[in-house]
Amino acid sequence: MSNINDTVHRVTQRIVANSRDSRRRYLDLMDRERDRQPDRNSLSCSNLAHGFAAALEDQQAIKTNRGPNLAIVTAYNDMLSAHQPYGTYPPQMKVWAREVGATAQVAGGTPAMCDGVTQGQDGMELSLFSRDVIALSTTVAMSHAMYDGMFLLGICDKIVPGLFMGAARFGHLPAIFIPSGPMPTGIANKQKQKVRQLYAEGKATRAELLDSESASYHSPGTCTFYGTANSNQMMMEMMGLHIPGSAFVQPGTPLRQALTRAAVHRLAQIADDPAHSFARCIDEKAIVNAAVGLLATGGSTNHAIHLPAMARAAGIAFDWNDLAELSGVVPLVTRVYPNGSGDVNHFQDAGGMGYVVGTLLSEGLAHRDIVTVGGDDLSIYAQEPWLDGDVLEWRDVGESGDPEMLRPASDPFQADGGMRLVEGNLGRACFKTSAVEPERWTVEAPCRVFETQAAVADAFSKGELDRDVVVVVRFQGPRANGMPELHKLTPPLGVLQDRGYRVALVTDGRMSGASGKVPAAIHCTPEALGGGPLARLRDGDIVRLCARTGELSTTADLDVREPVVVTEDENGMGREFFAMFRANADSAEKGASSMLALAGL
């Protein structure tokens, strides 16, 4: 008998009910794809010959359909430290596929944006929509009817959601996500933050700041703060889409190599197995498990946008009411920077995802009975991988190795999850409480209204914000300018907060998963462009946000005001090409996707 928590069960049942028609349509399509989908034997000789012309030593195996042919969809590039290790993966994966009578081919590549490089730059306005470009690129790669399964090589912010959304449309096949792991720990994240604030105050030079930053981000591997990229890895474990325990094993280690090899062998084993198709794995319970993991670990606010989009791609309706209700019963069991001082390497050493899965299952807060790539029970993810000589094994994780960072769900850091829904006459927004001191969960102050991050920085440098203030940055929504992250606001607002002022941010834009410290109501829906309530705010209006009561409101009478109209020059850095994404994007709560909207999903 399942010990599933009543609220988790009720929310899951509501999602199933809300998704009944769309999920049925999705699964019927996947069944038709399996029946209709031409496999290699039904391709014409010309089609097939083109498909293995360059397969070199695998030509005969593919030509004679000797075994499963596995697609590698890779988001490799040298720019993302997290994705740089993927450069050497495909040749190795082909060798490991041959070991088990299979073949592997790079089916295609997807782009991968580094939000760290584009943070605060024009390029950030392409970031959110790059997720859909990645989904489209995955679709292009898989549109060649040559494959019996998918390897998805991607880690960072928009890449895992994009790969997931694209692969979902080929859900009749099995799929395994393959991570590459976090870089070794550099300087402490809090030290990095301190130098940034000093620089914001003009008390550190650019050279000192660059030294500090490059001591934090210093080698191949995922950045070690718990932002969107590492939240992606957590979700893949909670959904059972990795080989168990793959998330946070460092690149270039024997264990990492063994886990990747195991992934290749496993996909060959489940290829063409309808019981382990990607569509079967990504059901309502798996989506709920991902949301539970997000709340329990204080994960990135970006997933309040990506998870609804990922769910829609699989025919599942998931919204902020679901997230908010789960947040009421899912405790915060980890404190990883920005929600604490340690990073993901410390988290892994303390017990990592094996510990998190185990404690959530023991309290009935996650669904055990889901189809995973590792097997049909999530409990196998409540272990950690290790090497016994050359042999890959899994073992129980035991107690938390650091109760300051990782605690049981029966004795958590916070009784409820790190994400709150706040709403009122300014719209609906997300408020991440796990990275904000509880005494700052309520802020009421006169607002100062801006249309760009740069204008905020300018006002800060002139001392115009040295008071209790709610900083409003509007016209940052998906249809306005692609809904960029406004993470560069964190240092100046952090300085104001450290000076003793009551400070908060309200925006229809996003923040980084690495943002923390300053109370923020983000993803405001409806957005300002087109007349959302933020467009009617004026400097000096009293704005109140409260994570406890779930309030986001102003005392100003907005109904008597005309909305401000702001048009931005969306040219340069290729933004003009993304006009079609902005024009049709639906709301942040639905995933901010024109691709899904126009596909009728």
Ligand SMILES: O=C(O)[C@H](O)[C@@H](O)[C@H](O)[C@H](O)COP(=O)(O)O
């Ligand atoms: O959502 C995220 O996790 C962020 O987008 C992250 O991927 C981005 O790179 C941050 O900008 C890094 O933080 P810093 O900008 O503070 O280095």
Ligand code: SF4
């Ligand atoms: S975690 Fe962010 S900054 Fe680091 S490589 Fe990925 S996208 Fe870039």
